[in-house]
Amino acid sequence: MxxxxxxxxxxxxxxxxxxxxxxxxxxxxxxxxVKIGGGGFVPGIVYSSTQSGLLYARTDIGGAYRWTASKPQWTPITDIFSAASSNFLGVESIATDAKDPKRLYIAVGQYVKSWAGNGAILASKNQGNTWTTQWNASFPMGSNEDGRGAGERLAVNPVNNNIIFFGSRTAGLWMSTNYGQSFTLVTSKGVFFGSVTSLDLTMDYIFYPTPPTDNNGKGIVFVQFAPNTRGQTVFAGSHDFNNPLYRSTNGGKTWSSVSGQPKGYFPMRSAFSSDGRSLYVTYSNGPGPNGVTNGAVWKYTLSSGEWTDITPKKPKVNSNPSFGYSGVSTDAKNPEIVVVSTINNWALGDDVYRSLDGGSTWKSLKSTAVQDIKVAPWLKFGKTAPGFGWWISDVKIDPFNSNRILYVTGATIYGSTDVNNADSGKQTHWSPVTKGLEETSVQDLASPPSGPALFDAIGDLGGFTHQNVSRAAQMWTNPMCSSGSSVNFAGQKPSYVARAGTDGGGYSVNAGKTWKKFTGVPPNGSGGLGKIAVSADGKTIVWTPSNADAYWSRNNGTNWTAVSGLNPANLAVVADGWDPKTFYAYDTNSGTLWASTNSGKTFVKRATGVVTGSGVLNTVYGSKGTGDLWLASDDGLYHSTNGGKTFSKITxxxxxxxxxxxxxxxxxxxxxxxxxxxxxxxxxxxxxxxxxxxxxxxxxxxxxxxxxxxxxxxxxxxxxxxxxxxxxxxxxxxxxxxx
The missing domain is CATH 2.130.10.10 (YVTN repeat-like/Quinoprotein amine dehydrogenase)
Incomplete structure (x- = not known):
């Protein structure tokens, strides 16, 4: 994202x-x-095994959500995090408590990079309404890093629920014995503990008898308690090609490699059959969600120690379709029913497979799927029909309703309540389950005085024109940008709108109902993005693409001419809300206000030494007369009523x-x-x-x-x-x- x-x-x-x-x-x-409906990657879903209708979703950069039977929609439970703690809006893992469904644990932290800081584990006694304790880890987490679709790294002992395990990316396996108030590092005789330095990361290789052959730094990706063992048998999956799966039979005191296990893959997720006799593990040759070209599904029989390859469909490693496997879930009411998902099948799209006989045979759920996307029509992505989805890192069977399955994608959560139809070859019906879940990264907003309520440029989705903020809209097309960066309307003619994104830019003469792509591109501006400004009468567009200088066009983006006078020449430009010939730009390095009075062709200095270090300039649209400017900065807020000749600091x-x-x-x-x-x-x-x-x-x-x-x-x-x-x-x- x-x-x-x-x-x-x-x-x-x-x-x-x-x-x-x-x-x-x-x-x-x-x-x-404002309703878009999802819009981002949801790497994992976690059901409560003891309270019907209770489940949680974790996102890579948008926090965690709760769903309950009494309130069947997603409720955000991590909005407490402010800008200073934005790193915590990435949720690395979630764990519920089988003994007490009110208890909830989340591991938070978006990045393992040095600038991000360390992660934390939060505990709640009321399903995330409030967080009672926070353990600040001494290591980072990576909810928006590769491997974020694996899991779950957090696990609560089903019998002694004061005990919680967490598998970290870079610092080994950790355990709490006091409901998450504090954690200590788990050590085990005969297992390699330690760290080596690779690139800018320190990667821990706990669980590995010898340092692993692949220094990918994804660490321990899941911890799984075996049913019917009084919380004593625990499995842990680590991203090591040679010895990826470990087991403890004494509650985590000592660990050993599981004999006979598959090698050459990374384990992604695991699930036990409801009778506890079989463990299903999905594998990929990369941490995902991208870069995966091979994978498998294996079944481990605990009584015999036998491993069986039950892969539904073998990937074509060196051709299409290449993919891996990630999601796995079992039916709480039938030990023979299991579902798995592929990941990174870009050629054909990912799939979910369902087995009624413990993995001996499989049926594709995509092959019988009928999708209804009325609540999020943009999921067609400019095509005639939606795809089944990509990045299906997780799939879950409702433990209280075997007919209900949810699976995640890079853009939404799909759900069905009639998956049993697939058993007889009948259609299954799927729709987005995203009410209340909004995960987009918003790049720009504009609300005109007439016409639609809102225009918005969105990362990963391009953008939307919202006639009604309570209903999801169609995605912008022509061009359909993979990411939008800027949108602006004419101050005195709001039906004229221009926008910019990754695939160029476009304009609309009917308030964003339809669009026409710019037929020209500024020199060195082929990458698009950047900032766009429209004159008050809609006749001039000034565009500063990313990594390029500012250019102006008077023919709807057919031809572009370099702006002169600006220094530096790549400053973002804003339009005066009243005078069609006036544009402004602000240089935060020198504190200089630049202005143009000839439709953006040339700029001259109008004020110097205002404020340096930061600054976002905005103009008041529709203000009679010219020059009502506001400047937001780290040093405060500044206001000009004379076109930027002078600024007053707001107290x-x-x-x-x-x-x-x-x-x-x-x-x-x-x-x-x-x-x-x-x-x-x-x-x-x-x-x-x-x-x-x-x-x-x-x-x-x-x-x-x-x-x-x-x-x-x-x-x-x-x-x-x-x-x-x-x-x-x-x-x-x-x-x-x-x-």
């Missing part, structure tokens, strides 16, 4: 969060999301990362309501001012943080109090004044 780099706080986060929540008075707000704002505008309050002295993502009175969050920055009101609280929100924040020009917040993994957050 699209990702950004963040550092995390080393202090105990739970205490910090409760403290900052009281930093300022909070206006009552109702928070939700009370410590720092601001984004600034946007919405409908004014009734009787307001200023033409718009100003919204910022920044720090006011010590609280980082969303704030608004109805009087041009004289006073500020905090809108969100400690329970509604959503990680880093500095990419974009705007108001709705037609509804006072409505605010849209761009997040990096929690979709488009929508807030309405509830006071």
């Amino acid at each position: 699209i990702h950004l780099k963040f550092s995390i706080l080393a202090s105990a986060l739970l205490g910090v969060l409760s403290a900052v929540g009281d930093a300022a008075s909070v206006t009552p707000y109702k928070w939700g999301n 009370g704002v410590t720092s601001a990362e984004a600034v946007g505008f919405g409908a004014p309050a009734s009787g307001s002295s200023y033409s718009v309501t100003v919204y910022i993502a920044g720090v006011v009175d010590g609280f980082y969050g969303v704030h608004r001012s109805v009087d041009g920055g004289t006073t500020w009101t905090q809108l969100n609280d400690a329970k509604h943080q959503w990680g880093w929100i500095g990419k974009k924040v705007i108001g709705d020009p037609r509804k006072f109090g409505r605010v849209y917040v761009a997040t990096n993994g929690r979709g488009i957050v929508l807030g309405d004044d509830a006071s």
